Amino acid sequence: MAAVQAIGPGQVRSYAQVAAAAGLPGRARQVARVLAGSEGRLPWHRVVRADGRIAFAPGSAQAAEQAAALQAEGVVVVNGRVARAWRPAPALDAWLWQQPDRPPV
Template identity: 55%
Template sequence: MTNKALESKILKTLSIVPSGCVVSYGQLADLAGLPGRARLVGKCLKSSQETTPWHRVIRSDGKIAFPPGSELAEEQRTLLTIEGVVVKKHRVNIGIFGWKPSLYTLLAELEQ
């Protein structure tokens, strides 16, 4: 399994995440079949296209992965707000906006 195949799988999984929802790096890696490879997800997003919904990926604790006040952090907060996700003090309420397990079935179907 080449590294490129893994990142394409990650981006594919990310493309399934609906607007208004967020997922953590670890959860995304897990759904893509790559448990424990959250850091690889970060590398993928860095080299990904602008069209990819990178802003829906946050840390497991709900915080944005960038330093507060940074350009990318502000952009991500803006994009999430546009989609209806409330970002309070650099943090997102995963309990409400997090990707629900029920959507996992959608992924399973798409994998066929």
């Protein structure tokens, strides 16, 4: 999935942002299913919930793995949540409509 591969090291996107970038607005759960089946071929660790939380259960091995992978890229993760400076933009659609000539960040 090119939308996930386009997320650079040290960056995060929400499932909804990835879905919108892939031309599938409103399909965040589909993104989660694709990532779950990617068997590590995609940088899945760069995709988090819209509020910055890691989607795995707190304290789970998967949550620890995702937090460690993000921290290795310089992303600050505190208590299973990406620090505010790294969180995805909350209103991607509004941002896109206001600036049609710029790609999403």
